[in-house]
Amino acid sequence: MATRMKSGLLATAVFAASACAQGGGETSLNRAEIEEIVHEYILENPEIIEEALIRLSQQADAREAEAVRENIRANYDAIYNSDDDYAIGPEDAPVTVVEFFDYRCSFCKRSLDWTMALPEDYEGKVRVVFKDLPILSPESEKAALAALAAGQQGKYTEMHLELMELDNSTGFDPEDIDAAAERAGVDVAQMREDMDSVRLKKIIADNKSLARKLNVDGTPAFFIGEAVVPGANREMVNNLIRDELSKDS
Numbered sequence: 001m002a003t004r005m006k007s008g009l010l011a012t013a014v015f016a017a018s019a020c021a022q023g024g025g026e027t028s029l030n031r032a033e034i035e036e037i038v039h040e041y042i043l044e045n046p047e048i049i050e051e052a053l054i055r056l057s058q059q060a061d062a063r064e065a066e067a068v069r070e071n072i073r074a075n076y077d078a079i080y081n082s083d084d085d086y087a088i089g090p091e092d093a094p095v096t097v098v099e100f101f102d103y104r105c106s107f108c109k110r111s112l113d114w115t116m117a118l119p120e121d122y123e124g125k126v127r128v129v130f131k132d133l134p135i136l137s138p139e140s141e142k143a144a145l146a147a148l149a150a151g152q153q154g155k156y157t158e159m160h161l162e163l164m165e166l167d168n169s170t171g172f173d174p175e176d177i178d179a180a181a182e183r184a185g186v187d188v189a190q191m192r193e194d195m196d197s198v199r200l201k202k203i204i205a206d207n208k209s210l211a212r213k214l215n216v217d218g219t220p221a222f223f224i225g226e227a228v229v230p231g232a233n234r235e236m237v238n239n240l241i242r243d244e245l246s247k248d249s
Contacts, residue, residue, distance in 0.1 A: 069226040071214060078210050079223050080129070084203045086156040089119030089127035094248040095241055097126060098223040100133040100211055103143040103163045104172065105219040111232035112164050115220075118241070126241060130160065131207050133219055139172035142195070144204055146177050149194035150186045158184035 029037070042048065072079065080096050087096075099115060101108040118126045132147060134140035143163050150159035162180035166172055181188045194200060211217075214228070222229040224240040 068228060072223065072226045072228070075210060075213055078206075079214070082131075084206070085129045085131060086151050086160075087127055087129040088116065088157060090124050091127065093119070093125055093127035095122070095126045095224065095244045096129060097237065097241065098129045098131060100131045100207070100216050100219055100221040100223075102132075102134050102136045102140045102219045103147070103166070104134075104136045104140045104168050106168060107232040108220045109164050109168075111220055111234065112161075114234050116161075122241065122245070125245060130156075131210075132204055133207050133211055133216070133221075134204060135208070135211075135219065137172075141204065142174070143172060143177060145195040145200055146181060146191060148200045148203060149191040149197075150181060150184060152194055153186055153190065155184050155186045159186055 079098055085098075097115075097118060099108075114121075115128060118128050132144035134144040143166075147156060147159045147163055150156055159181060162184045163177070166176055166180060170176075178188050178192075181191050211221075214221075214223075216228075216230075218230065220232055222233075222237050224237065225244045227240050229236045229240065
């Protein structure tokens with residue numbers, strides 16, 4: 001970065017010197033003289049270094065943001081339109097929020113209440129899609145399979161809420177998952193059979209593959225439009241929802 005900045009300043013000085021010469025001046029500066037001029041100018045105006053660093057940082061941020069948008073556009077259908085996902089809120093809601101989560105993720109648990117409330121908070125204008133991303137432990141994957149199996153009985157949301165209430169340190173034994181299923185009104189025997197299905201295991205594998213493509217390496221991660229919110233940042237999620245709603249109005 002320092003080399004790039006110095007080169008830019010040198011180029012400016014060379015241009016200025018050239019302009020003087022073309023304007024009829026007799027000045028002809030060699031490299032050492034130009035570097036001395038630049039050096040003295042920086043010492044007299046140190047704020048230009050900070051300004052240059054800020055500008056470079058802004059340009060880097062802009063490039064990174066555009067790369068994120070391009071990545072989301074390239075995987076848009078897999079993110080927002082998968083038939084394998086479960087959701088709450090109207091199917092025709094103008095804004096869709098997609099959450100990648102893990103049942104053993106403490107931050108996912110903390111964001112549960114406000115995430116579930118989004119459709120009501122926005123009067124049916126928001127739909128929340130759940131993407132099971134069990135990355136924290138083998139128990140996480142068992143819980144995700146149980147939720148998807150419950151979904152085949154029309155009980156995904158009920159099972160989702162029960163699993164989110166389980167204790168991270170002791171609550172994910174098979175007996176605990178079965179008890180959660182019973183509380184959710186799920187046929188446990190059928191759930192256990194379905195948990196071994198190739199289809200449900202493929203859904204989780206596909207979610208993991210999609211997460212890698214999107215550079216999602218932690219949970220929760222919220223996707224809204226062409227933006228992503230890493231972590232349980234409620235304020236940022238709501239800001240993006242409002243931005244999307246303003247586009248629709």
